[in-house]
Amino acid sequence: MSVLPNYISSEVEQKWYSYWLKNKYFSSKPDHREPYTIVIPPPNITGVLHMGHMLNNTIQDILIRRARLKGKNACWVPGTDHASIATEAKVVDSLKKQGINKEDLDRESFLKHAWEWKENYGGIILDQLKKLGCSCDWDRTKFTMDEDMSKSVISTFIDLHNKGLIYKGYRMVNWDPEAKTTLSDEEVNYVERKDNLYYIKYKVENEDSYITIATTRPETILGDSAICVNPTDKRFHKLKGKKIIVPLCNRSIPLIEDDYVDIDFGTGCLKVTPAHDLNDKLIGDRHNLEVIDILNDDATLNRHGLEFEGKDRFVARKEIIDKLTKQGLVDKIEQISHNVGISERTNAIIEPKFSDQWFLKMEELVKPAIKSVLKDEEIKLFPKKFENTYKHWLENIRDWNISRQLYWGQQIPAFYYGKGKNDYVVATNIKDALSVAIEKTNNKNLKLSDLKQESDVLDTWFSSWLWPISVFDGINNPDNDEINYYYPTNDLVTGPDILFFWVARMIIAGYEFKNTKPFSNIYLTGLVRDKQRRKMSKSLGNSPDALKLIKDYGADSVRVGLLLSASAGNDLMFDESLCQQGKSFSNKIWNSYKLINGWSVEDIEQPEYSKLSIQWYENKFQSVLVEIEDHFNKYRLSDALMCVYKLIWDDFCSWLLELIKPEYQHPIDKLTFDSVINIFENNLRVLHPFMPFISEEIWQNISNRSVNEALIVSAWPKVESVNRKMIKDFDFTSQVISSIRTIRKEKNISFKNSIELHVLNNENNSSNLDSLIIKLCNISKLVYTKIEVENSISFRVKSNNYYVPVDNNNINIEEEIIKLKKELQYIEGFLNSVRKKLSNSRFVENAPDKVIQIEKDKEQDALSKIKAIKDSLSSLDR
């Protein structure tokens, strides 16, 4: 056989990925087999592959490849998300670089640029997933703004609207003044900041007295419509019914009373600015207060801003304080620390804004989603600990603000026929809208040109919540073959950060639009962090270049590296050295194949030790396979990988191959060789989901395979019965072997020098594995004895005594005696504690029989071991 070259991951990976693609192994069509379906969490088209993607797509690929090997019709649907805010920001940015302002473009031209951008960059991340080995059915690639996908979104909007679940309302929303859009609550981060708390004096009308209020946002003074105190606060009873003068603009506003005000905070007086604070708005509603909005969309002051009009809110704040100070109205300034809302996208400080938005009522929709996960367990959450979080969120859910003031996205299909905010109809297109409008208004003179479509688009999540349904066109064609076959999907793999944004909403959509769950299992990965536990992010620059890692270590190695420390739901501290561990493993596997590949096979007799070793490994493999299955069933993928890792590295390479390895330049018998190849193939089958490339490469090297014999479509090994005794006997034997190795090391006996081994078989072991000891320990003679052996070093495994005779001058009798006495002392202490337990009547009365029996066995073990040590001691004493 030819000498194999070293393993070069980049060549091998490219070769097999093209081969897999060419032969359509990834593609899936409905057939008679059981389906196994995963829909990818669609990455943003603006995204580049980062470690989080690498992790959860590796996991999905492992699940898909295993399902494929198990004979299921495995279908992994890939795609991307239009990510309205993020993409629009990118496009605006790229236009700016070309000297174009978004404001100068109308909707249509902007969208043209956006689609152009999407065509250029939108597919990059999917190409990167291919490098990782992801076996998605690429022919099914979807985009959340594909025509049919958008059609689904629009028709569900209309459906929900017709059910009375969508309404328009003025609400306090999070306004991002930089992106000039509303943000969902989830897109706002709160950071703790130190700010000034200004105490400002307001004059009481027609009196020479002042009251003081505290505020962190003095510019909103211009929007004040009342001063509010707690009705039980006696300090202010004398001012009841009075008017207060707002500084600077000298408006007269009422003093009102409301329970909301905390007597002990600040001065006990609250300035009420309904346009700029949610709680103030609620107070305002209770007291019929005027709403005075003082800000423009870009957070500069508007016409209510007096001489500060046009100035940014923070500039205005400073100037207002200066002016108030000059007027002697600033009582004092304190430093407080409080939380400030920051836009996740632009980092701008969020302005609470009173705005006209579209909402979806959630209260009823959410009910089946609570029941299915928490009560019926139709959907299982891994790890389970997220159930509490899930429950808490769903039970406290608020109505969903689904409108966004952007161009990029599905435009809300509402058409206004009049000036009033509720003078609209909802329809698929403008023509339908016209007839609906005519019917509604009874105004036959309405023309198309009288209708104006709502300019807002829908929240991105309002399209991605349909993803598991809409990728199979299950909204537009609810009874098509694909949706009937693939839906509900099996597993969803994603990060816990979008449990609410996306996962919960998909469940809601599943029950609302398909009457069933969208998937059966949710696997939440951890977040990938760096070694210092920081979240990986672009701004910190601590995220490694995923593609470079693949180039340096190979995709298989990166997959292994990521997975090794990624137990479900735990954040994982990523460190490049993990990839190195993966690479070492690849190297180990490759070299084990090189060894076997180099053997010359002859039709000679099979040695006993080979036969036994192979028997042992086949049983060991089965027992590990059972463990692997168990780990998979509980979604403990890193544990499953660790099983494979140890199986191949320790059991296969370190034990089996060392045992059956022929002597240098000697041939191997055919029986053993064939068995080893068979074993190797089974190893590759369980390895394949984790390390698809190297496993396929070796598989195809072992023999010439036809197209339908590729590893990717071979079969996962079947679980068979395990001979546990064989494994136990081998464990015993391996302890003997380790002990001999220890003695060789301690006594400096080179492996090249053969030694004798004498056994005092107190355990009455059958001796059939002795040939393994002889092979691995270079034993010249293995003798069973009834008496102690003098001039030897002894050790025990269980109660068996083993003696390795050595030269007199290589043995230090005193040292040996001390060693044995220590061993004896320990075991006697152990015996004592066991007996103490057994003589404790409360233990004997209360503990179950099984536990008592265990203690009795321990007692017996200890006794026979003590006897064996004493035997050895007496032989040394002589």
Place this chain on the structure above:
RNA sequence: GGGCGCGUAGCUCAGUUGGUUCAGAGCACCUGGUUUACACCCAGGGGGUCGGGGGUUCGAAUCCCUCCGCGCCCACCA
């Protein structure tokens, strides 16, 4: 402020209902080894009062209380 969770070897983590196999794994570390697959290796080895204290129990890493430290989610007080 409200809720959830965590603390086990130098690091990252397993440890089902308290009881064989419970004090474990991988990595790192230490010692020795290289003409004969692999130094990306082999063999051997040392590491832990299971965050502290108290309790329940015949028996606690596991259950309860308390203190200390950390993380996440939700709400957000002018």
